[in-house]
Amino acid sequence: MGTVTLLNNLVSVSDFNHGKASQTFKRVQDDNPVVVLKNNKPTAVIVSPDDYRRLNEAEENFVLYQEALERLKTMMASV
Template sequence: MDSVSLLDHLIPVSEFNHGGASKAFNSVSDGNPLIVLKNNKPSVVIISPNDYRKLTEAQEDFALYLEAKERIANANGEYLTHEDVFGEPAFNYSDADLADVEID
């Protein structure tokens, strides 16, 4: 978002007291947050539900990435097999008779 369009998304908090909340909320769209100013300083950022979902998923994915990275760094070279984890052998596609499978 460039600085010119950023200015279009600034709104003073007093605008909410003068019936401007509905107009302000309608201006929020994907990728275009609304920045609420209090005492001429950014106080709150309002984003769309879709943007919120994307950001929280990205945060969760990054936390999982960091955990995986740490586990790999601290690994001692011993890894568990599918059978160790689930107590049953992994599915072997070479043993399966897939000739009779119909896909609709």
């Protein structure tokens, strides 16, 4: 995601609470994560359910990869 796209997908928590929620959800549906700012600091990221699932799967796969590497190291050390 480019910097310009990211900057276009920032929303303050006050804007979100004052009628911009539907606009925010529309952006998320268009596969654009939205960063919610509180006091000009990122406090939350809103992503689509599909993006959330993909991120969770990627994390699980990375953990499995790390476990496989550790097993390989253990096997190689015992040879």
